[in-house]
Amino acid sequence: xxxxxxxxxxxxxxxxxxxxxxxxxxxxxxxxxxxxxxxxxxxxxxxxxxxxxxxxxxxxxxxxxxxxxxxxxxxxxxxxxxxxxxxxxxxxxxxxxxxxxxxxxxxxxxxxxxx
Amino acid sequence: xxxxxxxxxxxxxxxxxxxxxxxxxxxxxxxxxxxxxxxxxxxxxxxxxxxxxxxxxxxxxxxxxxxxxxxxxxxxxxxxxxxxxxxxxxxxxxxxxxxxxxxxxxxxxxxxxxxx
Numbered sequence: 001x002x003x004x005x006x007x008x009x010x011x012x013x014x015x016x017x018x019x020x021x022x023x024x025x026x027x028x029x030x031x032x033x034x035x036x037x038x039x040x041x042x043x044x045x046x047x048x049x050x051x052x053x054x055x056x057x058x059x060x061x062x063x064x065x066x067x068x069x070x071x072x073x074x075x076x077x078x079x080x081x082x083x084x085x086x087x088x089x090x091x092x093x094x095x096x097x098x099x100x101x102x103x104x105x106x107x108x109x110x111x112x113x114x115x
Numbered sequence: 116x117x118x119x120x121x122x123x124x125x126x127x128x129x130x131x132x133x134x135x136x137x138x139x140x141x142x143x144x145x146x147x148x149x150x151x152x153x154x155x156x157x158x159x160x161x162x163x164x165x166x167x168x169x170x171x172x173x174x175x176x177x178x179x180x181x182x183x184x185x186x187x188x189x190x191x192x193x194x195x196x197x198x199x200x201x202x203x204x205x206x207x208x209x210x211x212x213x214x215x216x217x218x219x220x221x222x223x224x225x226x227x228x229x230x231x
Contacts, residue, residue, distance in 0.1 A: 034220065043119075043206060043222035089158065102148070102171065103220075105158040 002027045002094040006106035013080055014114050021075040021109045023090030028068045031093035034103065035064050035075050038087045047088075048075070080113045087111070119223035121207050127229045133195040136226045139188055140209030144221075149182055149192050150206040152225070158206070164190065197230045204228070 003026045013019050023033075032051045036044040048057045048064040050073070056065040063076040077084060087110045091103040120139040128134050140147050148163040162172040164184045172182070179198070184190040194201055204227050210220040 036222075043224045044208075045222070046220050049220075091158075102160060102163055104160070107157045 002030075002092065002104050004090055004092055004104055004106035006088075006090055006109050008109060009107065010110045010112075012112040012114065015080060015082060017080050017113075018076070018078050019080055019111070021077070021088050021090075021111070023073040023075070023106055025071045025073075025092050027094070028071050030068065033064075033066055033073050033093075034091045035062075035073075036089045036091060038089060038108070040086075044089065077111075080111075082113045082115050085111055085113050119207055119209050119221050121205075121223035121226050123226060124224065125227045125229075127231065128197055130198055130230055131196045132230075133193065134197045134201075134228060134230075136192040136205050136207075136228070138190045138192070138207030138223060140190070140207070141221055142188065144209035144211050145187070146210045147184060147190050148208040148210075149190070150208065150222075152204045152206060153202075161192070161205075194228075197228075199230045202228055202230050 005024045007022045030052055032049055034049045035047045037047050038044045047062055048059055050057050050064055050066040061078040066073045073090060075088060087108040089108040090106045093102060094104050119141055122137045126134060145166050149161040150158050151161055152158045159174055161174045162182045163170055167184045167187055180194055182192045204225045206222050206225045208222045
C-alpha cells in the first residue's frame with residue numbers, strides 16, 4: 001500500500017529565506033507526483049506536476065525534484081514571502097492508476113513566512 | 116470557466132439525517148473525484164468516476180456513503196444516515212483524462228460538514 005510522508009509537519013521561516021519541503025513515498029512505481037498548496041478554509045491549488053520520467057519542474061520561485069528510485073521529492077521555494085504561507089501537500093498517483101488522476105496525499109507541511 | 120463548483124459550502128445536520136453534497140466539474144473534464152479531509156487522516160480519496168462511470172469506490176468508508184454521477188456535469192455524494200464521525204471537509208475535484216496534470220487537476224472549495 002502506497003504511503004506518502006511529509007517532513008516537517010510545520011515550518012516557520014523569516015521572509016527572504018530559501019527553504020525545502022520534503023516528501024517521501026513507499027512505492028516507487030508511481031505515474032506522477034504533484035505538489036499542491038492549500039490556504040486555510042480553501043481548496044487545493046496545483047503548483048507543479050512531475051511525470052515519472054522527469055527529474056524536476058520549475059515554476060517561478062518554485063522548483064520540485066523527483067527521485068523515484070529513492071522514493072523522494074523536494075519542493076524548493078526561493079526567496080520566501082509572507083504570501084507563501086500555506087499548507088503544501090505532496091501527492092502521488094499510485095501503481096495501477098494509469099492516467100486516471102487518482103492521487104494519494106501526504107499530510108502536508110504548514111509553512112509560515114514571517115515578515 | 117468558474118472552476119469546480121461545490122454546494123453547499125457549509126452543512127450542519129443532526130445525527131441520523133441524510134446529507135447530500137453536490138459537485139459540478141469543469142466542463143470537458145472527464146474524471147471526477149470525491150475526497151474527504153480531516154485533521155486525523157488528512158486527504159483521503161473516497162471514490163472516482165471516469166466518463167461518468169465509478170471506477171474505484173474502495174475509499175468509501177461504509178455503505179452509508181453513496182455517490183452518483185448521472186451526467187458529465189453533475190455528481191452527488193450522499194450520506195444516509197449521517198454520524199458525528201462523518202464531520203469533515205469534503206472536496207470534489209475534476210481532471211482531464213488522459214491526465215496531463217498541472218492546471219488540469221482542479222479542486223472545488225469544499226463542503227464543511229458538521230454532524231451534531
